[in-house]
Amino acid sequence: xxxxxxxxxxxxxxxxxxxxxxxxxxxxxxxxxxxxxxxxxxxxxxxxxxxxxxxxxxxxxxxxxxxxxxxxxxxxxxxxxxxxxxxxxxxxxxxxxxxxxxxxxxxxxxxxxxxxxxxxxxxxxxxxxxxxxxxxxxxxxxxxxxxxxxxxxxxxxxxxxxxxxxxxxxxxxxxxxxxxxxxxxxxxxxxxxxxxxxxxxxxxxxxxxxxxxxxxxxxxxxxxxxxxxxxxxxxxxxxxxxxxxxxxxxxxxxxxxxxxxxxxxxxxxxxxxxxxxxxxxxxxxxxxxxxxxxxxxxxxxxxxxxxxxxxxxxxxxxxxxxxxxxxxxxxxxxxxxxxxxxxxxxxxxxxxxxxxxxx
Numbered sequence: 577x578x579x580x581x582x583x584x585x586x587x588x589x590x591x592x593x594x595x596x597x598x599x600x601x602x603x604x605x606x607x608x609x610x611x612x613x614x615x616x617x618x619x620x621x622x623x624x625x626x627x628x629x630x631x632x633x634x635x636x637x638x639x640x641x642x643x644x645x646x647x648x649x650x651x652x653x654x655x656x657x658x659x660x661x662x663x664x665x666x667x668x669x670x671x672x673x674x675x676x677x678x679x680x681x682x683x684x685x686x687x688x689x690x691x692x693x694x695x696x697x698x699x700x701x702x703x704x705x706x707x708x709x710x711x712x713x714x715x716x717x718x719x720x721x722x723x724x725x726x727x728x729x730x731x732x733x734x735x736x737x738x739x740x741x742x743x744x745x746x747x748x749x750x751x752x753x754x755x756x757x758x759x760x761x762x763x764x765x766x767x768x769x770x771x772x773x774x775x776x777x778x779x780x781x782x783x784x785x786x787x788x789x790x791x792x793x794x795x796x797x798x799x800x801x802x803x804x805x806x807x808x809x810x811x812x813x814x815x816x817x818x819x820x821x822x823x824x825x826x827x828x829x830x831x832x833x834x835x836x837x838x839x840x841x842x843x844x845x846x847x848x849x850x851x852x853x854x855x856x857x858x859x860x861x862x863x864x865x866x867x868x869x870x871x872x873x874x875x876x877x878x879x880x881x882x883x884x885x886x887x888x889x890x891x892x893x894x895x896x897x898x899x900x901x902x903x904x905x906x907x908x909x910x911x912x913x914x915x916x917x918x919x920x921x922x923x924x925x926x927x928x929x930x931x932x933x934x935x
Contacts (some may be wrong), residue, residue, distance in 0.1 A: 580615055587625035597629045609814070612778070613839070620742060620755060623775070624712075711745040717758075727754075731772065734761040738793075756792055763787045775813060779836040779843075780825075782809045788828075802833035802848050810834045812841045830854055830882040832926040845926040847883065851906045855880050863901040863909075870895040873913060874930070881906055887930035892917065895935035 579587065587593045596604035612619060715735060717723040723735040728746045735741050739758020747753075747770065756776040764772045766785025774781040776792035779799045786806020792799040801810050811825025826843055828834055831851040835844045863880070865873055870892040874885040883906075895917055901909045910921050910928065919932030 579611060580618065582621065584621045584624035584628065587621060588628045593625065594629055597626050619775075619777070620757075623755065712742055713745055714740060714742045716740045727752075729767065729770070730765040732763045736760060756790055758793055759789070759791045761787070761789045777836075778813050778838050778841065779834075780811055780813045782811075783807070797838055799836040799838060800833055801828065801836075803828045803830050804852075805830055810836070810843060812836070812843070814841065828926070832883070847923050847926055847928075851881050851883065853880055854882050865897050865899050865901075867896045867898050869893060870897060870913075870917060873897050873899075877906070877909065877928075884927045885930060886927055887932070891934040892919075892930070892932055895932075 579590075579593075582590070592604065593608070595601075596608050608622070612622060715723060715725055717735045717737055717739050720737055722737075725733040725735055725741060725743070727733065727743060729752060731752075733741060733743075733754075736759035739756070739760060741757075741760060742755040744753070750770060752767075752770050752772040754772075754774055756774055762772075762774065762783075764783050764785050764787065768784050772783050772785075774790060776790050777794070777799050779792065779801070781788070781790060781801050783806065786808055787804040788806075788808055789802045789804070790799070801808065808828050809825055810828060826834060826845050828845065831848050831854075833846050833848050835846065836842070837844075859880075863876060865876075870887075871889055874887060877883070878885050897913065897916055899912060899916060901912060904912065913919075914921055914930070914932075917930075917932050917935070919930055921931070922929045
């Protein structure tokens, strides 16, 4: 079957898709993961359908199946026709993507396919469902300027040109999730009890409160996450009930970035192209050294840029440096230091590795 044209509601009604969500097998998982790799632009539809099924799979009362289904459908059709008659294009877009319409459709689907396993009242379950499936908004920036988006928790997003962000009108109580296609800079309000997750072309970025940039354009083979402040965890978006996907991810700190190769689902950690100083200008005097031991100079670099400098302390502990590194960027500083020490450096996994013979 050609699933490419399926909407979220179509997928939620499909037996093969529901079997994958509710009871995945190696065969179904291979198929749907392959579908997402081949058609990453359909990620929103797949994810929305999955959430509908997971959130509403217990919403059913067997004895009232046919009656309730007919009533709900009648109510949906009446409401949608009325809204479409007098709504703006923006509201019509919400009807296609919003949580209210999707929740209503999923309600009928769940009733029709007999998913009830509980004994609670149907109305009570429907009220709970309102919290499970939030109302989603999709912002699309087709202008040539940055679009500023204020999220319900106070977090801010700077959405770049030719990019789109899908986010709930209000976040759930236990987590905050958004979906990005394109590029954006995030400044996230800190909340340890509500982790913030960005889903972007197969990569998940998880933070508690920090600022970072993500580039996840459909035309690019890679997804890049660069951290400005705080710490983030990045990992491939592969749901496996047997293992936490975050356990195979990496942690990034300021001036580090991750490159996610979509075709291989692999992640590399690097330094950003232009590491920035994390120290205030008043502390820059610390980069003037007078017969200072090499470990002291390296410690100053680590503090200033938030990176790790790895070297053989026993070999370099007696090396002294008298240099002024106030005006140079990180890589110029490293070149000067290595020239004085007759050493070399490499950048490996977001770290600076110093190779020297000693003094």
